[in-house]
Amino acid sequence: MTRIEVPDGSLFGLDNLPYGVFSTQGTAPRVGVRVGDHVVDLAATLGDDVFAQPVLNGFMAQGHARWVRVRERITELVSGDVPDAAVHAVSDVRTHLPFEVADYVDFYASEHHASNLGRLFRPNAEPLMPNWKHLPVGYHGRAGTVVVSGTDVVRPCGQRKAPDEDSPTFGESRRLDIEAELGFVVGTGSELGSPVPVEEFEQRVFGAVLVNDWSARDIQAWEYVPLGPFLGKSFATSISPWVVPLLALETARVATPPQAPQPLPYLRESSPWGLDIALEVELNGQVISRPPYREMYWSPAQMLAHMTVNGASSRTGDLFASGTISGPERDQRGALIEITWGGKEPIQVGGEERTFLRDGDEVAITATAPAASGGRIGFGEVRNRILPAKGAQR
Template identity: 60%
Template sequence: MTTDTWVEGGSDGGFGVENLPYGIFSRPGELPRAGAAIGGHVLDLAAMSAAGLVEDRRYFASGSLNAFMVAGRAAWEANRTRLVELLTDEAYRDRVEPHLIPVTDVELLRPFEVADYVDFYSSEHHARNTGRIFRPRDEPLPSNWKRLPVAYHGRSGTVYPSGTPIIRPCGQRRTPGEPEPTFGPSLRLDFEAEVGFVAGVPSVAGRGVPTGAFRDHVFGVVLLNDWSARDLQAWESRPLGPFLGKSFATSISSWVVPLAALEPARVSPPVQDPAPLPYLRCDEPWGLDLHLEVLINGRVASRPPFASMYWTPPQQLAHATVNGAPLRTGDLFGSGTVSGPDPDQRGCMLELSWDGREPLKLDDGTERSFLEDGDTVTIRAQAPGASGSRISLGEVTGTVHPPH
């Protein structure tokens, strides 16, 4: 794919024609609609469709990408090819340029309607660290961890777009050493740096989605922050899994990067030993060389590498559906916290501060054990593109506010 475009700023900065992520935007007094990011602009796809420049099947005029996502891989590929043609051929410039809007002039909204939300636990480094923190005398990995991608079901109704304020949740928590629980705001609020995969094409109930069908169902990728109240989570997760400690908020980035844009980022994942059961085996390498960066109040706190994730996205999808649960358009699969082998590659405060015992020191001299009111957490990421370029996955950000 060519990287040359006539759009000013469209050949650098991570939002070039090799990327072309999709999102939903609006301007004052106008209805939300679909756009694609190119350089510092949003290409108004609804207006392009109305002008006959891209195929019009009412994909882009609604306030959600779901209608386009359900159209399937052939439609995704055809539209991507057409956009590249329009943005690289000077012959189209006079017709396309009026539909480019500076991104500073728009409000970016949640890009799709979330059907179901599942969050995995697929970084071996994260799983081992949490095991060492909570079970220092035992084997850090549970016995099933290398046999299947562990996950929990989250709450789709609290998946928010980047920039949404995060209200500190309240609930029951029991302080170590105290015999009874108390009620109040979480005292151990955390972020989790993750990558989310968005399903477009549904599947049939009663039939699992094989790993080889991943491209046929998954539309694209977002950045995801799985906000976590560690004290609420620790008390309620006996014996079941996360509930109120997770369900209060999950943030996603505004741009959905097409799966096709990440083809150059595919790498071999870590060796899986023991070999997974047949339904989890994948004939293609689906590790992804994504470089995440976490900032707290603008200061770099961590740089987690996604390429180290043990379980791959196709394996997660296969496991989530192997019992016959059907995919729906807008299903969101969180990768789980992305953590690497080094201390500065850990993807959450639980690990970075070792459960608060070793406060994280930022380069402005401040320290954090967990998040404080007023803290702003930003997760951003880049990936290799074709021809040696870099593409951006944008960013997801949220600022912690005190409880009402």
């Protein structure tokens, strides 16, 4: 038996307990929980086949009351002695995509980000579209290309047309970018024809992950009118392997910034679901931005209510992301296009001037939130490397 020691200041103490899917050499992927620098095998300790599955979907579908009970049992379990065979050093495990993604929706909920992009893309118009303060603007992305942290990202090819070119050319993206976001995972879905009220957010949403919504700005700029982003986004969306339970984020809840005009009734919250989560974005080991989630205009409860208000059903494994998280300051912006103002204002990284991503670059996004015990809890990281394009016709 083993007593798991949680190092002082660990971001994975008993007030976090994030779930993931892991494997060790020669074993099948299964559900585990991270405690300090260890992963506890839930299939081996809790005696429920739902944890022997290679995705969290089965457990997530069991619903909120079950999530509460399992969290209590895990707390008891890891406060005592745990069988040796059920405990692995986090450095010894491989983490997998933690859940099967049903539908993937990406919102656009940061006023700073939407305003910055409006200024960059439509310099002679109002930065925000007329609808922006009335509803959380969002669109569907590609569920099949959501990948887990550690998966290399191949630079995409596609059609691009610079403003000074007559016609598009085919080739590798020259403006490959990141988008630092938070994603929310639906545990218990809702039926066709039954909108989810804002109040049901915490009953239905299982947890949150970090998201890097890779964006090929040149492909996107050429393709996106009038039906929105498509290939500029669909080549890859990376998520962190540990799903932080919504139950661990109670202490992080804050009010969203003031919403004016007042939203329509279906978007009004009776209790706030803004979240005081602090992100960090590293490029090749150097912090280039610290996006503050608490600045987000629309809350995730409002996003879910909006996404279903037309009667659309939701399913276990639906992932909805916040959109790029940007604060008011330059070093709080969650995308390179904003940080470098469309590539015109480079930043210094590793002694070089940098704008968009180069082959070989490594991007890591991390985040922490205040914990119930007074310390902080962590989201782990989403970290990926950029590989050169394959077979680009240059």
